[in-house]
Amino acid sequence: MAKQKYLLVRVRYDKRVASIEPLGLEYLAGVMKEKGRDYVFYDEVFYSRLFRFRRIIKNIEENNITAVCFSVMSNNADYILKMINKLKKVKPDLKILVGGPEVNINYKDFFLDNIDFVYYDYGLDSFRIAVENDLDTDALKSATGIAYVKDGKWIHNPCGEPITDYNVKPDRSLFYENRKKYRIIAKGSFSLMKSSFSCPQECNFCISRQFNGCFYAERSVENVVNEIMEIDNNRIWLCDDDFLVNKERVIEICNKLIEKNCYKTYMIFARADSIVKCEDIMPLLYKAGFRDMLVGLEAVEDNILDSYNKNSSVEINEKAVKILRDNNMVCNGLFVINYDFKHKNFIDIHRFIRKQKLVWVLFSILIPFKGTRIHKENKHKLYKYRYGRTDGTKLLMRPQNISAVLFKVHFALLYYINFPRIYLAYLLKTYDKKYLNKGPNQ
Incomplete structure (x- = not known):
């Protein structure tokens, strides 16, 4: 069988807040590179909206592409x-x-006529088999987590065991060649990296726990530190769902980075209760360069947090914000807007943001992602639910206490009132001046 040549496609998305590195496709490219197969990256965010389809056809023809890989998000x-x-x-x-x-x-939603292979395994071992055998279905009989069409029927194998590493280096060449095009508003250009899989928490609205078979696993400290050292960028976003889960591991990572004189700036996701639990090691985190945390505050009322099964409280949220502020770290407040909100709930969020002096904030209307508990419990309430509307800005259930129009106005005002502070931080270069890791003497 002739060797396949691949086009790795990341389709367009709203990049006003962030245009980020396509890490998933870079891992696939790493496997292809390992197996000696040719591939081309194609990221639609680089191009205008005009002539999109004509452009991808031209790319396929000019590069003699035989197979196209798409990385699919819900939205x-x-x-x-x-x-x-x-x-x-x-x-x-x-x-x-x-x-x-x-x-x-x-x-199973993707067992469709015009799709040839569906990959859903936790790791990349089966993808290696597929690439090494140039998509020969006879070689995939025992491969886990991959589905394909054979004699007009879909054959789908169960997933393999949960993983602790992908065991391949992502090919970051696309990012390195276009780093100015990948940026986060008011913060600069960050490389993406994973150091763990899934999440040990059970928030009922979050899809993250479902990955890796709901099995939380961590990469070894050595592998994490080595990859950080190898990345040709001084800004790195570790996109684990909660980097601070394992306090002892965090301490070990920080100490090794300091020992190696690695002076980079890190952005991480962190739960409010994890920040509180790690209060005593915040000076160490700061010294190592961990100065930017995206915190799922979600709500400013305990009953709403309880409804999300968040296992947190407003008091914990407030304490987490204070800890980060006292240690000169960025607190990016992430809030979920629920369908039972009244006028007062929106006002309370504004007041909380002002009281806590938050600059970086993001808001999302609750998304009942298919596969989450909240989707199953509210399936009968879903309103115009389809993939294209799961971006956090659309109503997927009807508001319970105010009209849909007023709900949308309140949601828009959250951004219109709070985002000017982020744009001001961009103009003043606040992030680079105040939070960037500039070395051991800072």
Whole structure:
């Protein structure tokens, strides 16, 4: 069988807040590089909205592409499926592979006529088999977590065991060549990295726990530190769901980075209760360069936090914000807007932000992702639910206490009132002046 040549596609998305490195596709590229297969990255965020389909066809033809891989998120799935249908109509012999977060959770939704392979395994071992054998289905009989069409029928194998590492280095060449195009508003250009898989918490609205078979696992400290050292960027976003879960591991990572004189700036996700638990090691975290935390505050009322099964409280949230402020760290407040909100709930969020002096904030209307408990419990309430509307700005259930119009106005005002502070921080270069890790004497 002739060697396949791959096009790795990340489709367009709203990049006003952030344009981030396509880490998932870079891991696939790492496997292809390991197996000596040719591939080309194609990131739509680089290009205008005009002539999108014509552009991807040109890319396929100029590079003699035989297989196209799509990384599917919930909010881009509809767009990708439409593109796949158009591609197959023009080039029926093209092999189409889909994977990514949404496929990992709801893979059977992608057993469709114009898709040839669906990849949903936790790790990349089965993908290695597929690439090494140039998508020969006879070689995939015992491969875990991959589905394919054989004799007109879908064959799908169960997932393998949960993983503790991908065991391959991502090919970051696309990021390195285009780092100015990948940026986070008012913060600069961050490389993405994972040091753990899944999440040990059970928030009922969050899809993250479902990954890796709901099994929380950590990469070894040595592998994490080595990858940080190898990344050619001084700003790194460790996109684990809660980097501070294992306090002893965090201490070990920080100490090793300091020992190696690695002076980089790190952004992480951290739960409020984890920040409180790690209060005594905040000076160490700061010294190591961990100065930017995205904190799922979610709500400013205990009853709402309880409804999310957050296992936290407003008191803990307030203490976490204070700890970060006292240690000169960024607190990015992440809030979830629920459908039972009244006028007072929106006002309370504004007051909390002002009282806690938060600058970086993000808001999302509750998304009942398919595969979460909150989706199952509210399936009968879903309103115009489809993939393309799961971006956190659309109503997916009807508001219970105010009109839909007033709900949307309140949601828009959260951004209009609070985002000017972020733009001001960008103009004043606040992040670089105040939070960037500039070395041991800072």
